[in-house]
Amino acid sequence: MTRPYYSQEIHGPYDTYDLGDFELEQGGTIRGLKLAYATFGALSPKKDNAILFPSWYSGTSKILEQAYVGPGRALDPSKYFIILVNQIGNGLSSSPHNTPQPFNAARFPRVRIGDDVRAQHRLIVEKFGIEKLALVLGGSMGAQQTYDWAVRFPDAVARAAPIAGTAKGTAHNQLLVETFIEAIAGDPAWDGGWYADQAAVHRGLRRHARLFAASGFTQDLYNHDIWRKLGFSSRDDFVTGFVENHFLSHDPNNLILLLTKWRDNDLSRLGGGDLKTALARIKAKTFVIAIEEDVFFPPKDIAAEQKLTPNSELKTLSSLWGHLALFGVDPGYNERIDAYLKELLSAS
Amino acid sequence: MTRPYYSQEIHGPYDTYDLGDFELEQGGTIRGLKLAYATFGALSPKKDNAILFPSWYSGTSKILEQAYVGPGRALDPSKYFIILVNQIGNGLSSSPHNTPQPFNAARFPRVRIGDDVRAQHRLIVEKFGIEKLALVLGGSMGAQQTYDWAVRFPDAVARAAPIAGTAKGTAHNQLLVETFIEAIAGDPAWDGGWYADQAAVHRGLRRHARLFAASGFTQDLYNHDIWRKLGFSSRDDFVTGFVENHFLSHDPNNLILLLTKWRDNDLSRLGGGDLKTALARIKAKTFVIAIEEDVFFPPKDIAAEQKLTPNSELKTLSSLWGHLALFGVDPGYNERIDAYLKELLSAS
Numbered sequence: 001m002t003r004p005y006y007s008q009e010i011h012g013p014y015d016t017y018d019l020g021d022f023e024l025e026q027g028g029t030i031r032g033l034k035l036a037y038a039t040f041g042a043l044s045p046k047k048d049n050a051i052l053f054p055s056w057y058s059g060t061s062k063i064l065e066q067a068y069v070g071p072g073r074a075l076d077p078s079k080y081f082i083i084l085v086n087q088i089g090n091g092l093s094s095s096p097h098n099t100p101q102p103f104n105a106a107r108f109p110r111v112r113i114g115d116d117v118r119a120q121h122r123l124i125v126e127k128f129g130i131e132k133l134a135l136v137l138g139g140s141m142g143a144q145q146t147y148d149w150a151v152r153f154p155d156a157v158a159r160a161a162p163i164a165g166t167a168k169g170t171a172h173n174q175l176l177v178e179t180f181i182e183a184i185a186g187d188p189a190w191d192g193g194w195y196a197d198q199a200a201v202h203r204g205l206r207r208h209a210r211l212f213a214a215s216g217f218t219q220d221l222y223n224h225d226i227w228r229k230l231g232f233s234s235r236d237d238f239v240t241g242f243v244e245n246h247f248l249s250h251d252p253n254n255l256i257l258l259l260t261k262w263r264d265n266d267l268s269r270l271g272g273g274d275l276k277t278a279l280a281r282i283k284a285k286t287f288v289i290a291i292e293e294d295v296f297f298p299p300k301d302i303a304a305e306q307k308l309t310p311n312s313e314l315k316t317l318s319s320l321w322g323h324l325a326l327f328g329v330d331p332g333y334n335e336r337i338d339a340y341l342k343e344l345l346s347a348s
Numbered sequence: 349m350t351r352p353y354y355s356q357e358i359h360g361p362y363d364t365y366d367l368g369d370f371e372l373e374q375g376g377t378i379r380g381l382k383l384a385y386a387t388f389g390a391l392s393p394k395k396d397n398a399i400l401f402p403s404w405y406s407g408t409s410k411i412l413e414q415a416y417v418g419p420g421r422a423l424d425p426s427k428y429f430i431i432l433v434n435q436i437g438n439g440l441s442s443s444p445h446n447t448p449q450p451f452n453a454a455r456f457p458r459v460r461i462g463d464d465v466r467a468q469h470r471l472i473v474e475k476f477g478i479e480k481l482a483l484v485l486g487g488s489m490g491a492q493q494t495y496d497w498a499v500r501f502p503d504a505v506a507r508a509a510p511i512a513g514t515a516k517g518t519a520h521n522q523l524l525v526e527t528f529i530e531a532i533a534g535d536p537a538w539d540g541g542w543y544a545d546q547a548a549v550h551r552g553l554r555r556h557a558r559l560f561a562a563s564g565f566t567q568d569l570y571n572h573d574i575w576r577k578l579g580f581s582s583r584d585d586f587v588t589g590f591v592e593n594h595f596l597s598h599d600p601n602n603l604i605l606l607l608t609k610w611r612d613n614d615l616s617r618l619g620g621g622d623l624k625t626a627l628a629r630i631k632a633k634t635f636v637i638a639i640e641e642d643v644f645f646p647p648k649d650i651a652a653e654q655k656l657t658p659n660s661e662l663k664t665l666s667s668l669w670g671h672l673a674l675f676g677v678d679p680g681y682n683e684r685i686d687a688y689l690k691e692l693l694s695a696s
Contacts, residue, residue: 171570171583176562179555186555188536207527207534214524215563219646222519235519298567 028109036092041077067328074341096253106193354439376457384440389425415676422689444601454541
């Protein structure tokens, strides 16, 4: 039951790697787990120029490519072998909507960030023979994966850049994500995940999109009509045409799987319940990057974790686009993030 | 169809004033408009010690009394004649749920902040013979009414204190309020306002409560378990036991009427479309008060309006309870707001 949106036409070209049956942290198995990924540039003979960039919530490798990869950018394919990997549940990798019954839709097993990272590690080792990544980076849920990588496989990560995300979700972040989940799951058409057609759940998807729009961007974005830069004609035209439009393409079960993974992320599990113990395992040179206006992952929470991270520096940047500056819509953000990433990549 | 919640037992004692048929700004008439109000203290022979305090969203005169009125407080009944007035639609004054058919429920006409203020002015003049109020103050939607009072009746307001609210809603504020409206109206049980029983709409009311909880308080309130001060045992215990519990008592049509009034508030209408022109009419000595952590009405937006307000000062205070510090739950807030109000009341 492939959706047109989750396709090579829209998100490709990408490859897939079949990991076979994959057991999950919380129990359960994904049969024939497939990770979708896209690569740019060439792996050096020493295999020391690889960059891994996992996807964020509702994003795929395509938006990572469009927003971060290119000649002259920090992620320059003429210098680096860049692997953009799609997290489990994002619609290109194994997901509720593309899994055969009986484990499809509402029966897709629960996945944690750590499952993604273990699967990505196998991709890196088995497919490419890479022992150490020059850089792991990611934004939002990608930052969750980046932290997990640096803690779980400390010898495999030379540098790390978690951007606008945390190693452990705060109580407020969990509450916020629950409102996103309920926005979809509260639509009677969702039907416990057993809807026949994703389009029937459009009210829930639209409601979810509007909650995202209200807190994902800054208040100034609306109060000073910054959305005009994208060519929209009114505030509502922007929210419907940009934010609703984005989420209407997605499968509701996929989104709920991702949101649950986001909400339950807690790297302190790798430190026997203590986050400081977990983060102390990190060996990578790390830039912890925060967006000053971020409501999803406020700078204060990010700074608190940076203090627990060995060999790290806190880097901040500002954008009227708030958390969703990650999407690459703000040239100012793009310039600053590239400068930080170039500085990190040149550090030994 | 009186709800037990909207009763003298819970919110009294209060009186009601019947204004007869009352025509509204946007057209339509409320037949036999009743304003519910509670008074404390005695009106001086010169009638120069009266304070008017209109209610905020989902509040009544009872919470204003509990949080702000008492011996030694700024609003001290031994010094002042304090009139706590319930805004139209709050469940004690005329509202969708207590209006006889055919103008009940979904057919209750649209009300603006200016309608409330015109009705309150008649109460003050006709019932009490007061020509000039020593102070008009209010928080949130009460601040909207306070600004409207000072602009609409500049000679009737000696002092004004809009707290945590604006004279004109920002685009972001409107978007946020729309998510609150949709949280209720998106519940199929709401049925366009024609539900037979408000309890049937509990899913929408609960959803609305959780959106309110996620942005009304600060992130720190959740991240540092500040809610424990109210005796709750977990984050979810607090959100359900405090926030859902509050809104479950309310009539959904009443809440939607109030939210629509909140969203559409725009005092620039009194300045021919220009807010500066409207605010320039104010003659009152005004303290514009902002809560630093407020997400509903950010200090930046409040400060911008203060600059347009003649004879005004910007006063700020801080609370981990964010916007909802207005409720009186934070002793630190209560102390600061009293100090500001006493300073204002002693100004000539």
